[in-house]
Amino acid sequence: MALPWVRLDSNIAIHDKVLSLLADPSPKRWQAATSYVFSLGWCGAAGTNGQVPPYALTTIQGTKETARLLEKHGLWDAGINGWQIRNYERYQQLSETTQLKQQAAHDAAVKANCVRWHGKDCGCWKTEAA
Numbered sequence: 001m002a003l004p005w006v007r008l009d010s011n012i013a014i015h016d017k018v019l020s021l022l023a024d025p026s027p028k029r030w031q032a033a034t035s036y037v038f039s040l041g042w043c044g045a046a047g048t049n050g051q052v053p054p055y056a057l058t059t060i061q062g063t064k065e066t067a068r069l070l071e072k073h074g075l076w077d078a079g080i081n082g083w084q085i086r087n088y089e090r091y092q093q094l095s096e097t098t099q100l101k102q103q104a105a106h107d108a109a110v111k112a113n114c115v116r117w118h119g120k121d122c123g124c125w126k127t128e129a130a
Helices: 014-023 029-046 064-072 095-118 124-129
Strands: 078-079 080-083
Touching: 014 029, 029 064, 029 080, 064 078, 064 080
Parallel strands: none
Antiparallel strands: 078 080
């Protein structure tokens, strides 16, 4: 389930892992930093819970070399099917939570419309939400 936003730490520019990445001698360090930020947004939009598959690298302006840099500096972890953004689940809303919130909002809207058009004693919304 897609998110319209992701959280980005306001101290990202002074985060120890980001500073370590930007101090790396690789000429790809800035591309890797950009890919990291883009990967947060991509995962939120795609609902992958922080999983970055190899085919997404071009979308987030990354390469296998930038992925290795992100691994090296502790921002991504290598996995079987690509990479996992480290601590994604700790700081971002997971797709399951997004789906539950959207369903609750839908159910509340159905109930509110039922009450609006049929009165407070109508219970037809209960069959709609089920």
